[in-house]
Amino acid sequence: MDHGELGGFLLAFAAALVGAKVFGELCERLGQPSVLGELLAGVVLGPSVLGIVPLSFGILLLAEIGVMLLLFEVGLETDLEELARVGGSALAVAALGMILPFLGGYLLTLAAGFSSLTSLFVGAAMTATSIGITSRVLSELNALKSREGQIILGAAVADDILGLVVLAVVSQIAATGTVALGSVAKAAGLSFGFLIVAIVIGMPLARVLVRAVAWAGVRGILVTASVAFALLAALGAEKAGSAAIVGAFAAGAVLARTDRSRDIHHAVRPIVDVFAPIFFVAIGAQVNVGYLNPMVPENRPALLLALGLVVVGTLGKFAAGYAARGKVRRSFIGAGMIPRGEVGLIFAQIGKQNGALPEPVFIAVVIAVFITTFLTPPLLKWLRPPETKGSTS
Amino acid sequence: MDHGELGGFLLAFAAALVGAKVFGELCERLGQPSVLGELLAGVVLGPSVLGIVPLSFGILLLAEIGVMLLLFEVGLETDLEELARVGGSALAVAALGMILPFLGGYLLTLAAGFSSLTSLFVGAAMTATSIGITSRVLSELNALKSREGQIILGAAVADDILGLVVLAVVSQIAATGTVALGSVAKAAGLSFGFLIVAIVIGMPLARVLVRAVAWAGVRGILVTASVAFALLAALGAEKAGSAAIVGAFAAGAVLARTDRSRDIHHAVRPIVDVFAPIFFVAIGAQVNVGYLNPMVPENRPALLLALGLVVVGTLGKFAAGYAARGKVRRSFIGAGMIPRGEVGLIFAQIGKQNGALPEPVFIAVVIAVFITTFLTPPLLKWLRPPETKGSTS
Numbered sequence: 120m121d122h123g124e125l126g127g128f129l130l131a132f133a134a135a136l137v138g139a140k141v142f143g144e145l146c147e148r149l150g151q152p153s154v155l156g157e158l159l160a161g162v163v164l165g166p167s168v169l170g171i172v173p174l175s176f177g178i179l180l181l182a183e184i185g186v187m188l189l190l191f192e193v194g195l196e197t198d199l200e201e202l203a204r205v206g207g208s209a210l211a212v213a214a215l216g217m218i219l220p221f222l223g224g225y226l227l228t229l230a231a232g233f234s235s236l237t238s239l240f241v242g243a244a245m246t247a248t249s250i251g252i253t254s255r256v257l258s259e260l261n262a263l264k265s266r267e268g269q270i271i272l273g274a275a276v277a278d279d280i281l282g283l284v285v286l287a288v289v290s291q292i293a294a295t296g297t298v299a300l301g302s303v304a305k306a307a308g309l310s311f312g313f314l315i316v317a318i319v320i321g322m323p324l325a326r327v328l329v330r331a332v333a334w335a336g337v338r339g340i341l342v343t344a345s346v347a348f349a350l351l352a353a354l355g356a357e358k359a360g361s362a363a364i365v366g367a368f369a370a371g372a373v374l375a376r377t378d379r380s381r382d383i384h385h386a387v388r389p390i391v392d393v394f395a396p397i398f399f400v401a402i403g404a405q406v407n408v409g410y411l412n413p414m415v416p417e418n419r420p421a422l423l424l425a426l427g428l429v430v431v432g433t434l435g436k437f438a439a440g441y442a443a444r445g446k447v448r449r450s451f452i453g454a455g456m457i458p459r460g461e462v463g464l465i466f467a468q469i470g471k472q473n474g475a476l477p478e479p480v481f482i483a484v485v486i487a488v489f490i491t492t493f494l495t496p497p498l499l500k501w502l503r504p505p506e507t508k509g510s511t512s
Numbered sequence: 513m514d515h516g517e518l519g520g521f522l523l524a525f526a527a528a529l530v531g532a533k534v535f536g537e538l539c540e541r542l543g544q545p546s547v548l549g550e551l552l553a554g555v556v557l558g559p560s561v562l563g564i565v566p567l568s569f570g571i572l573l574l575a576e577i578g579v580m581l582l583l584f585e586v587g588l589e590t591d592l593e594e595l596a597r598v599g600g601s602a603l604a605v606a607a608l609g610m611i612l613p614f615l616g617g618y619l620l621t622l623a624a625g626f627s628s629l630t631s632l633f634v635g636a637a638m639t640a641t642s643i644g645i646t647s648r649v650l651s652e653l654n655a656l657k658s659r660e661g662q663i664i665l666g667a668a669v670a671d672d673i674l675g676l677v678v679l680a681v682v683s684q685i686a687a688t689g690t691v692a693l694g695s696v697a698k699a700a701g702l703s704f705g706f707l708i709v710a711i712v713i714g715m716p717l718a719r720v721l722v723r724a725v726a727w728a729g730v731r732g733i734l735v736t737a738s739v740a741f742a743l744l745a746a747l748g749a750e751k752a753g754s755a756a757i758v759g760a761f762a763a764g765a766v767l768a769r770t771d772r773s774r775d776i777h778h779a780v781r782p783i784v785d786v787f788a789p790i791f792f793v794a795i796g797a798q799v800n801v802g803y804l805n806p807m808v809p810e811n812r813p814a815l816l817l818a819l820g821l822v823v824v825g826t827l828g829k830f831a832a833g834y835a836a837r838g839k840v841r842r843s844f845i846g847a848g849m850i851p852r853g854e855v856g857l858i859f860a861q862i863g864k865q866n867g868a869l870p871e872p873v874f875i876a877v878v879i880a881v882f883i884t885t886f887l888t889p890p891l892l893k894w895l896r897p898p899e900t901k902g903s904t905s
Contacts (some may be wrong), residue, residue, distance in 0.1 A: 125576065126750050133743035136736050143730045177573050178528075204704070231693045251711065337537045337546045339785025343529050346786050350526035357519050389779040392732025393739050444543060 128177045132397070135172050139396035141473055152259045152496040154252065157396050159493075161403020172404050174328050176416035182401035185394035186251050186461075187367040191349040192391045193254045193263065193272070194371020195384045199318065201269050202372075205346060208443040209273025211278055216274065216439030216456045223431025228480065231424055237480055244484050245432045247282040249460020250275040250364065251398060252492055256321050256499045257455065267447050267504055271455035280310045282462050286469070287360075293475045295384040305392060306360050311389050313359035314369060317352060321373035324348075329377045342386035410482050421482040428487035433457055433494070436463040448504045458495040463488035521570045525790070528565050531557050532789035545652045545889040547645065551791050552886075554796020564798050575794035579644045580760040580855075584742040585784045586647045586656065586665070587764020588777045592711065594662050595765075601836040602666025604713050609667065609832030609849045610674055613638035616824025621873065624817055629686060630873055633863040636682045637877050638825045640675040642853020643668040643757065645885055649892045650848065660897055661839050664848035672755050673703045675855050679862070680753075684869045699753050704754035707762060710745060714766035717741075722770045735779035736773040738767060758790035783833060795854055803875050821880035826850055826887070841897045849886040856881035 138160035143153030164172040172178060202209075225242030229235065253275055254263065262268040284307045291298050326349055332341050349370040356366025375385055409415075413422055440453020467484040470476035476484065531553035536546030557565040565571060567817065574600065595602075618635030646668055655661040677700045684691050721741055725734050742763040749759025767776055802808075806815055833846020860877040863869035869877065 122675040125756060126747055128573070129743050129747040129750065129756065133740045133747065136740040136743070139729070140730060140733055140736050140740075144728045144733070147730050176569060180521070180570050180573060231589050335533070335537045337533060337540050340533055340537070341780065341790075342782040343789065347526045347529040347533075350522050350529070354519055354522040354526065357522065362726050363518060363522065386785075389732065389735040390783050392735050392779075393783060396732075396736065 124177075127173075128175065131172045131175065131178050132181065135160070135178070135397050135400040136393070138172075139400050143396075146496075150500070152256050152500055154255045154259065154399055155493065155496040157399035158403040161400035162406045162408065163403075164400065165404025167407045167409060172400060174401065174404055178397065178401055178404075181394055182398040183363075185391070185396070185398040187353050187364055188346070188387065188391045189251060189255065189395040189398065190364040190368040191346075191371040192384065192387055193258065193389065194260070194368040194373075195375045195380060196257065197267070197272065197368075197375055198264065198370045199218060199376065200370050201264075202264075202273050205266060205270045205273055205443075205445075208270050208445065208447075210277055211442035212270060212274040212439050212452060212456065213277035213281065213443075215442045215452075216278065216436045217246040217285070219435030219438055220360050220432045221285075221435075222427055223435050227427045227431055227498075228424070232426075233477070233480060236313065236475050237290060237470075237477065240289055240466070240475040241428070241480060241484055242307070243285050244463050244466035244470065245428060245435070245459070246278070246285055247459055247462035247466060248275050248436070248456045249458045249462055249492065250279055250368075250493060251459045252458040253455050253499075254495055255395070255399070256496050260500060260503050262451075262503055266445065267443075267455070270443050270447065270452050270457045272505065274452075274456060276314070276365060276368060278456070279365055279462065280314065281307070282360060283310060283360065286466060289466075289475075290469060290473065293470075293473045309359050310356075310361035310365075313361045314354055314365060317355060317366065317369040320375060321369060322376065325370075325373040325377050328374075329379045330380070341379065341382060342390075345383045345387065346390070348374065377439065390411040402464075402492070405464060405485075410486060418482075421479040421486065424480065424483035425490065426484035428483060429494075432459070432462050432487055432491055448502070451499065451502045451504055454495065454498045454502050457498065458492040459488040460492050463491075517570075522567065524565045524571050525570065525574065527557055528553070528571070528790050528793040529786070530701065530754075531565075532793050536789075543893070545649050545653065545893055547648045547792055548886065548889040549705035549790035551796040554793035555799045555801065556796075557793065558797025558799065560800045565567070565793060567794065567797055571790065571794055571797075574787055575791040576756075578784070578789070578791035580742065580746050580757055581739070581780065581784045582644060582648065582788040583757040583761040584739075584764040585777065585780055587761040587766075588768045588773060588780065588851070589651070589656050590665065590761075590765045590768055590868070592765050592769065594657075594659075595666050598659060598663045598666055598836075598838075601663050601838065601840075603670055604837075605663060605667040605832050605845060605849065606670035606674065606833035608835045609641065609663060609671065609846075610678070610826030612831055613825045613840040614796065614828075615680075615761065616828050617821055620824055624820075626822040626870070626873060629868050629901065630863075630870065632685060632861070633682055634767070634821070634873060634877055636678050636733045637856050637863065637881070638821060638828070638852070638857035639671070639678055640852055640855035641668050641671040641829070641849045642851045642855055642885065643672055643761075643855045645851040645853045646848050646892075647890060648788070648792070649889050653896050655844075655894060655896055656815045658897060659838065660836075660844050660848070661844050663836050663840065664858070667849060668844075669758060669761060671849070672758055672855065673707065674700070676703060676753065676755060679859060682868075683862060683866065685853045686863075686866045702752050703749075703754035703758075706749055707758060710748060710759065710762040711766060714745065714762060715769065718766040718770050721767075722772045733753060734772065734775060735783075738776045739783070741767065794883070795857075798857060798878075800878075803879060811875075814872040814879065817873065817876035818883065821876060822883045822887075825880055825884055841895070844892065844897055847888065847891045847895050850891065851885045852881040853885050856884075 142156030146156035352370035536551030539549035745763035
């Protein structure tokens with residue numbers, strides 16, 4: 120890379136870190152999760168306001184590394200047995216949490232006078248839950264290990280996998296007008312199968328890794344080997360048609376069962392501290408504040424549709440929380456599924472590129488994605504189960 | 513970034529980490545510094561052998577982050593007062609270590625029948641010392657804080673600054689056939705001035721940073737703020753016409769004087785563990801093993817010239833070690849200045865681009881850069897002062 124490039128990258132990287140921490144601290148002082156501040160820092164530093172943090176390849180690469188390591192860390196804090204115990208609830212929440220927002224988004228867009236293809240894409244974009252936002256808030260609230268936290272996490276993982284299947288389906292419909300159900304079933308089977316195989320194969324592999332590390336003496340071997348393990352699991356997930364972050368999560372979850380999990384977590388933590396904020400800042404940086412001004416007449420149809428989408432998207436996920444069984448706070452679970460984040464943006468982007476989403480609908484989806492994302496941290500904080508309230512966050 | 517790109521990047525990142533640690537461990541078991549293994553891993557994984565680690569933008573970006581954080585960590589282990597005490601020796605070593613290899617490279621290339629412009633570029637390429645390689649070996653040998661280590665470090669920092677000035681001079685000569693001495697003096701003053709100003713301004717800034725961090729409560733604030741501080745210092749160095757790594761080093765050196773230096777070092781360490789190997793692997797990946805085969809007749813003139821350059825380049829830096837004063841092991845100091853690494857490659861690249869270096873001479877310079885780089889770790893290990901031998905590395 121030449122010197123001009125390096126300079127711009129250094130400035131963006133440093134500004135994102137400083138902005139994330141300053142806004143994060145402000146949010147904490149106002150009683151809000153710091154991730155909300157990181158998202159807001161992204162809006163302010165991003166292209167539509169100050170333009171200090173561009174959505175350049177370098178920043179997006181760090182964001183990608185950041186969210187993978189974040190999910191790896193979340194995996195390290197996950198108890199697979201507990202996750203399996205709440206698996207039924209998690210799947211029910213995930214399924215209902217995709218069906219209800221899909222129907223809501225579809226019918227609303229149809230009612231607003233758009234084509235059924237457009238409505239299909241909007242419905243699909245409403246199905247995705249951002250596991251990054253949710254797990255970060257859960258971690259800040261110290262609720263990751265609560266039963267509610269594990270149900271949300273399980274449902275968000277299932278949602279991430281199902282979301283990619285839905286994306287494949289609607290993309291196929293947009294391209295060919297029809298859908299081959301066999302290929303859809305295969306894609307769904309492959310990506311769920313990957314997760315199960317990854318965990319089954321990953322357990323002995325994780326033990327081998329920990330033993331090999333104990334035998335080696337070179338500096339930094341434990342953290343390097345663990346990060347490489349996470350990267351390879353992410354690559355495997357990617358190749359199996361699942362999401363890279365699901366692989367990183369699985370890698371963390373199997374390493375959590377080894378006797379070095381505390382040391383790994385301790386070493387990974389500062390790396391997550393430095394790179395994960397870049398992910399949240401990069402999401403915020405994608406907000407175009409120009410679209411949010413209701414005084415501009417052209418913005419109004421998009422804003423109106425966006426408000427409708429927020430209502431159906433929020434209520435749909437919220438209601439899905441009530442599919443959870445057992446003695447749990449269902450409102451908290453539903454709220455945890457609300458943020459759309461990066462997955463919703465990917466849907467919107469693809470729908471715009473293949474012509475399924477006309478400009479005002481695209482803008483409406485993007486706005487709805489952001490509102491649900493920004494809404495979740497305070498909502499979760501407000502609804503959190505009483506037993507997590509006294510703990511340090 | 514799309515999915516194919518992400519997959520290739522994940523594979524390259526993971527392979528570089530695994531390769532670095534496997535080869536590093538092998539080297540340590542053979543009694544060699546592990547950084548030699550990381551360089552060799554790069555050769556094997558790089559484009560000219562297996563092709564698993566390409567010199568893609570993503571990998572080069574991680575390498576850049578890695579070397580900056582490595583120098584930041586070296587700065588954190590540096591005692592500025594000790595560095596100032598040995599400053600005279602360091603400057604003498606740096607100056608002589610540029611003059612001797614320059615004359616050797618210049619006269620040798622001239623004697624081999626090449627033009628004086630070509631000879632000028634070759635001489636200039638021989639002046640650079642790679643602070644990354646040297647400081648990593650010193651750190652592994654636990655010799656960073658020895659008097660010899662501090663002289664080498666000081667000389668390597670001075671060399672990095674002077675090297676950029678030399679690069680500006682020869683580039684100007686190649687472009688215009690002449691050189692404006694005023695602009696050269698200005699560039700040299702600016703980049704040395706930056707270092708002094710950075711340290712003078714940096715000291716109170718570092719104290720302000722530590723106090724602000726103590727006041728804030730948000731997670732990861734200490735490591736994030738420290739890394740941002742290093743990035744901003746690197747950016748400042750870059751803008752002042754100095755090298756980014758010099759800025760990162762200065763940031764570490766001033767933070768070393770605060771009362772949180774141990775905590776910062778503790779948190780930065782695993783990040784360096786994960787990213788610095790990418791830098792050394794990326795250097796190794798730039799070796800084209802095809803050029804090294806003496807059985808190919810076309811390779812022979814380049815190999816012959818390369819051998820000559822290795823001799824004058826090694827002897828020149830080695831002799832410069834004897835410019836150090838006081839009770840120190842001068843051979844160790846000279847050996848520490850030998851590796852050319854990435855800076856030598858930048859010279860060769862620019863010389864090739866502007867036509868000053870014909871193909872065989874370019875190849876010869878690149879080979880000489882690599883041989884000096886690979887030679888240094890075992891040489892330093894062999895020559896290290898007796899008082900560091902008993903210590904853990």
